[in-house]
Amino acid sequence: MSKKSAILLGTALLAGLLFSWLSAPAPATARFQLTPFPTPTPGEDGRILYTVQAGDTLWRIAAVSGVSLEQLRSLNGLGVDDVLQEGQVILLGLAGPAQPTQGPVATAGTVVAEATATPGVSAGTICVLAYDDLNGDGIRQEEELPVPNGEVSVTERTALFSDTSATTVFLDDGTESFPCFEDIPVGNYNITVAIPEGYNPTTALNVGVELQPGDVTQLNFGAQLSSAAAAEILPVEEGGRSPLLGILGIGLLVLGLGLGAYSFRMARSG
Incomplete structure (x- = not known):
């Protein structure tokens, strides 16, 4: 084998090995996770x-x-x-x-719509907001939106009224909101929220309220995404290398082997 052929063969084999290594998948990078x-x-x-x-x-x-x-x-x-x-x-x-109040309002979190009695009216409204308690403080902030896929139950204790709703509803204009039970009979009510799987409650999920004529009462219930559910949402970063480099590496390896065989035959015939 001539010196020139040997150099070409060595170069081709080294280049093929290099490109093959570059094309091999890199090990997945483990995401650092705290307790x-x-x-x-x-x-x-x-x-x-x-x-x-x-x-x-x-x-x-x-x-x-x-x-x-x-x-x-x-x-x-x-x-x-x-x-x-x-x-x-x-x-x-x-x-x-929840603290006792002079009015008919009971709360599981923050009451944002004050109850007001209207003479001559025998019905009222109860609105229920199950919100995503992002910071887990049990107090609803403006940026904390309703939690979907849960259920709200409103039941009058003497069976005058009972109804359920999803934790999110759509208004006539297509806006997503929370349910309000309007024009329901006055009485003593139990309000219960079933939060979706993967969430932990940050407030009580059951509260009683006395509904007076003309009352409009909003009750807030907090829920926070659990650590396990949040971890499943986060994507796992995986490394990777270009398959084109692998193809190029294989080609160079084949070329190197071909040059080696050719040089060997030329050396024997010479």
Whole structure:
């Protein structure tokens, strides 16, 4: 085999191996995941408590819960240099449990439509909003939209009225909204919300309300996407290399083998 043929053969084989390696699939890149953040739920006294997990920091808890570092330190008497311990219980805030009122309003969260009595009217309206509690604080913010695929049940305790609805409905103009039960008899009602699978409640899901003539009452119920359900939504990033490089590499390997065979035959015949 001549020196020139040997160089060509070596070059072709090396190029083929290089392009074949470049075309091989890269291993999937594992997405970095922190310990799942359990959805905090208000207790009977309205306090939202969280138990510190392994790897938690005050910064991470603030980022996930939406409560500022300064507020967390103030609520829990923590200094700038204090370090959280696994199993430590900290206060995230107050959800504001239902309080007795002078009017007929009972609430599972925040009442945004005040109840008003109208003389001479024997019916009222109850609106129910099951919202996506993004920060898990049990208090509905404007950007927290209705949760789909759940169910709302409104039942008068003496069987005067009973009805159900999906947690989201469409208005006449096509806008997605939440259900309102209009012109229903006055009485004492149980309102229950069944949240969809994959969500955890951040408020009570059952509340009683006394409906007076002319009342228009809105009740808010919070639910937050669970850590497991959120993880399933996130795409898993996978690496990959171009298949064209693989084809080119195979071609160069074949060319190198062909040059080698040709050089071998020429050497023997010479």
